[in-house]
Amino acid sequence: MNNTNLKEQLLADFQQFEGKLNGQAQTPFHQVRQQAIQTFNELGFPTIKHEEWKYSNVKNLVNQGFEFNAVSSFSQEDVNQLDIPNLEGNILYFINGVYNAELSVVVSPESELQILSLADAIKQQPELVAQNINKNSDIEVNAFTALNTAFAQHGIFIHVPAGKVVEQPVILRFISDARQANVASQPRNLIVIGKRAEVQVAEAFRSLGDNQCFTNAVTEFVVAEEANVHYYKIQNESDNAYHIGTTSVYQEGKSVFTANTVTANGGFVRNNLNIKIDGEYAEANMFGLYIPNGKQHIDNHTAVDHAKPNSNSNELYKGILKDKSTGVFNGKIFVREDAQKTNAFQSCKNVLVSADATMNTKPQLEIWADDVKCSHGTTTGQLNTDALFYMQARGISKEAARSLLMLAFAQDVIDKMEIPAIKAYLEELIVGKIYNS
Numbered sequence: 001m002n003n004t005n006l007k008e009q010l011l012a013d014f015q016q017f018e019g020k021l022n023g024q025a026q027t028p029f030h031q032v033r034q035q036a037i038q039t040f041n042e043l044g045f046p047t048i049k050h051e052e053w054k055y056s057n058v059k060n061l062v063n064q065g066f067e068f069n070a071v072s073s074f075s076q077e078d079v080n081q082l083d084i085p086n087l088e089g090n091i092l093y094f095i096n097g098v099y100n101a102e103l104s105v106v107v108s109p110e111s112e113l114q115i116l117s118l119a120d121a122i123k124q125q126p127e128l129v130a131q132n133i134n135k136n137s138d139i140e141v142n143a144f145t146a147l148n149t150a151f152a153q154h155g156i157f158i159h160v161p162a163g164k165v166v167e168q169p170v171i172l173r174f175i176s177d178a179r180q181a182n183v184a185s186q187p188r189n190l191i192v193i194g195k196r197a198e199v200q201v202a203e204a205f206r207s208l209g210d211n212q213c214f215t216n217a218v219t220e221f222v223v224a225e226e227a228n229v230h231y232y233k234i235q236n237e238s239d240n241a242y243h244i245g246t247t248s249v250y251q252e253g254k255s256v257f258t259a260n261t262v263t264a265n266g267g268f269v270r271n272n273l274n275i276k277i278d279g280e281y282a283e284a285n286m287f288g289l290y291i292p293n294g295k296q297h298i299d300n301h302t303a304v305d306h307a308k309p310n311s312n313s314n315e316l317y318k319g320i321l322k323d324k325s326t327g328v329f330n331g332k333i334f335v336r337e338d339a340q341k342t343n344a345f346q347s348c349k350n351v352l353v354s355a356d357a358t359m360n361t362k363p364q365l366e367i368w369a370d371d372v373k374c375s376h377g378t379t380t381g382q383l384n385t386d387a388l389f390y391m392q393a394r395g396i397s398k399e400a401a402r403s404l405l406m407l408a409f410a411q412d413v414i415d416k417m418e419i420p421a422i423k424a425y426l427e428e429l430i431v432g433k434i435y436n437s
Contacts, residue, residue: 089419091171094154108167113159144246152218153188157192160191160194162224220247223249245271246274289410297326298328306335322357
């Protein structure tokens, strides 16, 4: 299978998908789907000739064959094996991209939190979905977002009404079950947060089996005035996993959005985080940590668009690269002409533990306003030799000293995690990877 054939297969699949929608084909959202498949047809899959994909070649991905609607035998027994100790909250399971209500647990009252599968939300609240979908999407330029939008049916719709504080976190657990075949999923999640509402949302991605799996996920947040959202994305997938995920955020005035993205494992990972600040006195915080080893490839692309004045953004990404792994960081900050009094700060710091590891960084800053405070920068280097010598001189072995320094380097990002059970799980996962790999 080659690039063109996969594209043609997906275009043919869309025609079959459209033919099964019946009355839904007349909904406002299906018009969005039709525009998206047309965009995908025009764009095609990106190559390394595309500037945004210069360091992330998807050739191996698009030359694979995948089942996009694979049936899984995933059961409660499997859930128990993937259990995160002491995890409490609204835990929603998605198996090969499809929401499984039977395995999921919802503990928050409906007055605090409305949860519907995306398919049900399109039927029951078509106008609300149509008003908020693609609020800050890169559908026009990102073929994978366009592809996801065209087939958008599976996923979740979450609505937090104005003034509500969701006491328990919402945890979305995406499981790719590749035990029987190569599988692909395209979950689409829409999360709408009302005025002065508060919520914690976590996405966790795992894969099972030795076959290839491909996740093309899009999660959208629409954050109203004075709302406060903490978002966490945790990736612990296999070396046979391809993951392309886009998180799009639209913020109104005085809102706060904090994102923490931790990639522990994955064969090929591309994380897009796009935030548009479209209101005064809003704040966006972005933290990231990635620890590839072997031949893993992890690419983080971020973009913050300051469209209104008096807003703040703060970004810190850190990478620890081992063996023959590859990392990519491309961070963009846009400050529009009307966005005076903007404060925007960006930093990317990387440690290459191996001489064979590679890190590609590209910080970008585009400013059209004249009364702003902005900075960006990136560093890539090795562990501090003086610190290593100091620790070894006090009886600590070289390997233990290296591991301690790597853990200390990562700790300030880990500490941003405010869900205790997930923080403990991550600490154990990261410590194990640093010490054992």
